[in-house]
Amino acid sequence: MQSKIDARAIEAIIQSRKEGPQPTGVLVGKVDEVIKPKSLLRRTFDYIIGEPLTYLVNWGRLYSLWPTHVETACCSVEIGASAGSRWDIERFGVLEAFGSLRQCDLMLVMGTVTRKLAPRLKLIWDQMPEPKFCIAMGACAISGGLYEQSYNVLQGVDKIIPVDVYIPGCPPPAPAVIDAIVKLQEKIRCMDLKGRVASEAYLRLSPKWRFR
Amino acid sequence: MKDLIDEALKVAPETKCSIQGNRVKILAPVESVIKIGELVKRYGFDHIESVCGTDYPADNTIEVLYFVGSVREELKSKVVILGSRIPRGEPIFPTLTNIWPGAYFHEREEYEMLGIRFEGHPQLARLLLPDDWDDIPPLRKDFHVKKWGAAEREDAGLKIERAVLHHPPPECIPSADDFKKVRNPSFLERFQQAFDVPEYDTLGRQLFDWVQKDERTIAISFGIQHPGSGHMRLVLGVDGDTVTEVEPDIGYVHRGKEKMCEYKNYFQNIPQLERPTIHDSTGMIFPYVLAAEEILDIADKVPERAKYLRIIMAEFNRILNHTYWLGIMGIFTGHSTMFMWAMGDREIIIDAAQRLGGARVTFAYLVPGGVRNDAPEGWEDYVLKACDKFEKRLDRYREIYFENPLFLDRTVGVGVLSRQDAIDLGIVGPALRASGVYSDTRKDEPYSLYDTIDFDVPVMMDGDSYARCMVSYMEMYQSLRIIRQAVKMMKPGPVRYHFRGRVRGKVGEAYARTEAARGSISFYIVSDGKEKPYRVKINTPSFRNLLAGVKKILPGHRIADVPVIHWSLNYWAVDADR
Amino acid sequence: MVEALKIIKAMQSGLRHLFYSRVTRRYPEVDSGLPEGYYSFDPKKGVATAGWKGRHYLEMDKCTGCQLCSFMCDEISNAIIMVEVPEVRFEQNKKSLFPSVDYGRCVFCGLCVDACPFECLHMTPEIRLADYDRKKLYYSPLELSIQPAVGKPSYVVGKRKERVEG
Ligand code: SF4
Numbered sequence: 008m009q010s011k012i013d014a015r016a017i018e019a020i021i022q023s024r025k026e027g028p029q030p031t032g033v034l035v036g037k038v039d040e041v042i043k044p045k046s047l048l049r050r051t052f053d054y055i056i057g058e059p060l061t062y063l064v065n066w067g068r069l070y071s072l073w074p075t076h077v078e079t080a081c082c083s084v085e086i087g088a089s090a091g092s093r094w095d096i097e098r099f100g101v102l103e104a105f106g107s108l109r110q111c112d113l114m115l116v117m118g119t120v121t122r123k124l125a126p127r128l129k130l131i132w133d134q135m136p137e138p139k140f141c142i143a144m145g146a147c148a149i150s151g152g153l154y155e156q157s158y159n160v161l162q163g164v165d166k167i168i169p170v171d172v173y174i175p176g177c178p179p180p181a182p183a184v185i186d187a188i189v190k191l192q193e194k195i196r197c198m199d200l201k202g203r204v205a206s207e208a209y210l211r212l213s214p215k216w217r218f219r
Numbered sequence: 220m221k222d223l224i225d226e227a228l229k230v231a232p233e234t235k236c237s238i239q240g241n242r243v244k245i246l247a248p249v250e251s252v253i254k255i256g257e258l259v260k261r262y263g264f265d266h267i268e269s270v271c272g273t274d275y276p277a278d279n280t281i282e283v284l285y286f287v288g289s290v291r292e293e294l295k296s297k298v299v300i301l302g303s304r305i306p307r308g309e310p311i312f313p314t315l316t317n318i319w320p321g322a323y324f325h326e327r328e329e330y331e332m333l334g335i336r337f338e339g340h341p342q343l344a345r346l347l348l349p350d351d352w353d354d355i356p357p358l359r360k361d362f363h364v365k366k367w368g369a370a371e372r373e374d375a376g377l378k379i380e381r382a383v384l385h386h387p388p389p390e391c392i393p394s395a396d397d398f399k400k401v402r403n404p405s406f407l408e409r410f411q412q413a414f415d416v417p418e419y420d421t422l423g424r425q426l427f428d429w430v431q432k433d434e435r436t437i438a439i440s441f442g443i444q445h446p447g448s449g450h451m452r453l454v455l456g457v458d459g460d461t462v463t464e465v466e467p468d469i470g471y472v473h474r475g476k477e478k479m480c481e482y483k484n485y486f487q488n489i490p491q492l493e494r495p496t497i498h499d500s501t502g503m504i505f506p507y508v509l510a511a512e513e514i515l516d517i518a519d520k521v522p523e524r525a526k527y528l529r530i531i532m533a534e535f536n537r538i539l540n541h542t543y544w545l546g547i548m549g550i551f552t553g554h555s556t557m558f559m560w561a562m563g564d565r566e567i568i569i570d571a572a573q574r575l576g577g578a579r580v581t582f583a584y585l586v587p588g589g590v591r592n593d594a595p596e597g598w599e600d601y602v603l604k605a606c607d608k609f610e611k612r613l614d615r616y617r618e619i620y621f622e623n624p625l626f627l628d629r630t631v632g633v634g635v636l637s638r639q640d641a642i643d644l645g646i647v648g649p650a651l652r653a654s655g656v657y658s659d660t661r662k663d664e665p666y667s668l669y670d671t672i673d674f675d676v677p678v679m680m681d682g683d684s685y686a687r688c689m690v691s692y693m694e695m696y697q698s699l700r701i702i703r704q705a706v707k708m709m710k711p712g713p714v715r716y717h718f719r720g721r722v723r724g725k726v727g728e729a730y731a732r733t734e735a736a737r738g739s740i741s742f743y744i745v746s747d748g749k750e751k752p753y754r755v756k757i758n759t760p761s762f763r764n765l766l767a768g769v770k771k772i773l774p775g776h777r778i779a780d781v782p783v784i785h786w787s788l789n790y791w792a793v794d795a796d797r
Numbered sequence: 798m799v800e801a802l803k804i805i806k807a808m809q810s811g812l813r814h815l816f817y818s819r820v821t822r823r824y825p826e827v828d829s830g831l832p833e834g835y836y837s838f839d840p841k842k843g844v845a846t847a848g849w850k851g852r853h854y855l856e857m858d859k860c861t862g863c864q865l866c867s868f869m870c871d872e873i874s875n876a877i878i879m880v881e882v883p884e885v886r887f888e889q890n891k892k893s894l895f896p897s898v899d900y901g902r903c904v905f906c907g908l909c910v911d912a913c914p915f916e917c918l919h920m921t922p923e924i925r926l927a928d929y930d931r932k933k934l935y936y937s938p939l940e941l942s943i944q945p946a947v948g949k950p951s952y953v954v955g956k957r958k959e960r961v962e963g
């Protein structure tokens with residue numbers, strides 16, 4: 008009985024996804040602009056200098072994801088736990104450096120964004136240098152979550168800041184945070200020198216990939 | 220208590236008094252509230268717990284209640300509820316801050332949430348709501364919440380075909396204008412236009428003016444993006460390097476829980492009510508569950524095993540809270556090793572708790588009627604082993620941190636809170652016990668079989684940051700002791716009272732308090748016999764500790780000591796904002 | 798002098814940890830060590846079995862489309878929406894109504910599981926749900942009916958097994 012349903016379910020999902028991959032909401036730049044055919048000279052140049060350089064730059068970006076220290080709400084407890092010795096997100100270069108936001112390139116939105124906080128958060132985001140990434144952590148940051156009815160909660164941080172990775176949970180457990188950081192790193196690997204996403208190869212880390 | 224009521228009746232004959240167990244409710248006419256307040260204070264009730272306003276549009280009144288406890292041995296278990304009804308159209312109430320100085324912030328909150336004007340209050344200003352709030356006070360009954368879920372899904376591009384949706388009550392359906400507000404938040408625009416628009420940050424400007432007493436003083440903003448501030452801002456007036464005046468600016472995480480409670484039933488409220496302090500989620504939910512049981516009339520039907528499981532979970536959460544707090548304290552005192560140790564050892568307890576609760580911190584484990592699931596097999600042994608392991612690690616902290624001269628230099632004699640101040644300001648929890656007051660709700664008013672368990676309450680006399688740290692540290696040992704006893708005393712049996720049919724509360728009110736990790740926490744629930752509560756007042760320890768404590772302690776200290784002092788108060792701004 | 802001794806003592810107690818076994822769990826490479834059982838609810842007794850509260854698992858052949866889970870969640874975070882799935886038809890569910898969960902809203906409280914009177918909704922230890930797209934956080938009933946790779950159910954379909962410990 009069990010296996011029968013699963014087979015049928017997968018079939019139905021494949022049916023419903025025949026239209027092909029849906030465009031992601033966070034893509035920077037247009038796809039056809041990125042995949043324009045290039046001249047031979049340009050391709051040779053890219054092969055010898057461009058690609059190694061991109062790799063090097065991306066490698067640098069990958070392991071220096073310094074988050075700004077702005078705690079928006081209670082999800083920061085799990086960030087504390089994942090910065091602690093059991094999970095240790097410093098292994099992935101996410102260093103709670105407590106530095107100035109001018110040196111940071113990751114904004115971890117740790118939960119609820121209220122109306123009072125939203126303008127300040129936007130101000131902090133605007134001051135961060137490019138390239139910068141945003142992880143929306145917890146149901147509140149993604150959509151408002153528990154506070155659907157609240158008069159003081161912004162329904163999702165993506166209304167003011169473009170979000171790269173969403174982590175569901177309330178709060179997301181520390182392993183889920185690590186998982187999201189790995190996914191963000193995969194996305195950074197697909198970027199070009201200017202910080203635009205050049206390919207959609209990162210999408211294979213999406214948990215729904217295996218449903219296709 | 221009888222003599223107190225007699226005297227109150229002598230002052231104002233039309234006073235209505237009732238005794239319900241340990242609660243004495245005195246409803247006096249507005250004119251004589253101050254006199255009766257003085258009487259209550261003289262009788263020995265000196266520890267203000269909460270101020271709560273309830274809107275009754277049906278009889279066109281607002282009820283204002285002051286909850287006053289005591290730290291005296293013989294009155295510890297009692298709570299006096301003193302209040303009055305005032306007309307809804309012209310809600311003016313005499314301030315009682317002269318009698319109980321700790322009511323300062325509570326009154327400011329009720330002013331904002333219900334529009335009650337407290338006559339004679341020193342600085343009646345807004346506290347929690349955003350600067351561009353232009354609606355009626357949110358806790359009035361004619362203010363309705365809106366359900367934004369559909370709008371949010373539409374914005375995210377989520378098209379759910381053939382969906383069956385439930386229809387919210389008509390007053391909760393957002394109008395076209397409301398939707399527009401959500402899509403293009405106007406406050407963002409206003410903010411971005413210019414910083415010199417004077418309406419922006421109105422409260423901040425007011426606070427800056429307050430702290431800037433003279434020419435020499437400069438007002439600086441400590442937070443909201445500051446490693447030591449947390450989810451709040453402190454507006455400091457500084458003269459050179461010395462803090463002269465402090466005004467806390469909270470409300471950055473105010474999520475309107477009290478309002479939302481009125482739209483959810485007694486079970487649906489559980490997830491959101493444990494969110495104010497997620498690392499102390501059971502501590503948060505415990506008094507709510509006790510109060511709800513009283514309203515639902517099942518207080519005596521809770522099985523014994525469930526009571527022990529509740530105790531174990533609550534003590535797990537106390538340890539989780541204190542270790543988290545200790546880790547951050549390590550960072551603020553420049554000791555990263557402490558952070559790593561505390562966060563790592565915390566996982567030992569999380570491992571034991573998640574096997575029972577099914578989550579790392581937000582267990583949603585306690586429900587009215589018992590607990591949600593029984594312990595898995597072999598869990599008891601696991602817990603005892605985890606306790607032993609954790610206790611061994613705890614001993615280590617003494618060498619590396621609590622006897623470390625670097626830590627002693629930062630904390631000994633820093634931020635002294637005297638015993639009298641602590642009582643007057645309504646400070647609770649480890650901060651109160653560090654100032655030499657023996658007060659712990661688990662002992663004062665034992666709930667849920669805490670009276671069958673043998674444990675001590677650590678008390679220190681100094682009242683400085685070091686004493687507060689030590690009290691929290693010693694409490695973890697006591698928690699382990701409680702867990703060990705409870706695990707051994709637990710007998711197999713049912714864990715949950717099984718509700719059948721619709722769950723309705725009886726008409727009435729309940730006030731329950733318990734000892735959460737950060738201090739005494741209480742819930743006041745009013746029910747009108749429906750499935751949903753009429754009014755829920757959440758009274759969190761951080762709200763009482765942080766605001767009053769910071770304002771009292773910080774002046775006179777150096778800026779470098781600010782994070783250490785206010786974090787030693789064991790605050791959590793999310794908890795204060797609700 | 799005493800102070801210096803104390804500092805040395807503190808350093809010594811830290812240095813001893815060089816010889817201790819590692820606390821850090823190298824998570825993506827090794828297992829996360831979460832409890833393995835599903836969180837399920839027994840409506841007859843009114844108690845649940847302990848298990849991790851992660852992504853839901855829906856047994857479509859038992860769901861009757863009664864909407865009770867959806868009514869419970871409606872006021873919590875409005876994550877469950879009942880949808881019609883005409884591709885799948887079952888005896889007990891004439892209208893083919895099944896719950897779908899929007900994980901952008903779900904707070905993993907498990908109260909929907911407690912509300913289901915037919916034991917067909919469970920929660921699994923699957924926590925790796927992070928995604929690049931808000932839309933992909935929405936799981937249709939068919940996707941929910943696929944068991945995740947991690948964890949073991951506390952019940953098997955049809956007949957009840959004893960609790961499985963994590
Ligand atoms: S998602 Fe949950 S834990 Fe995170 S901020 Fe929101 S309520 Fe708090």
Ligand code: SF4
Pocket residue numbers: 869870873874875876877898902903904905906907908909910
């Ligand atoms: S776990 Fe809670 S929030 Fe998630 S779908 Fe179930 S009831 Fe709703």
Ligand code: SF4
Pocket residue numbers: 859860861862863864865866867895896912913914915916917918
């Ligand atoms: S999952 Fe359970 S509660 Fe939800 S519709 Fe199906 S049978 Fe009803």
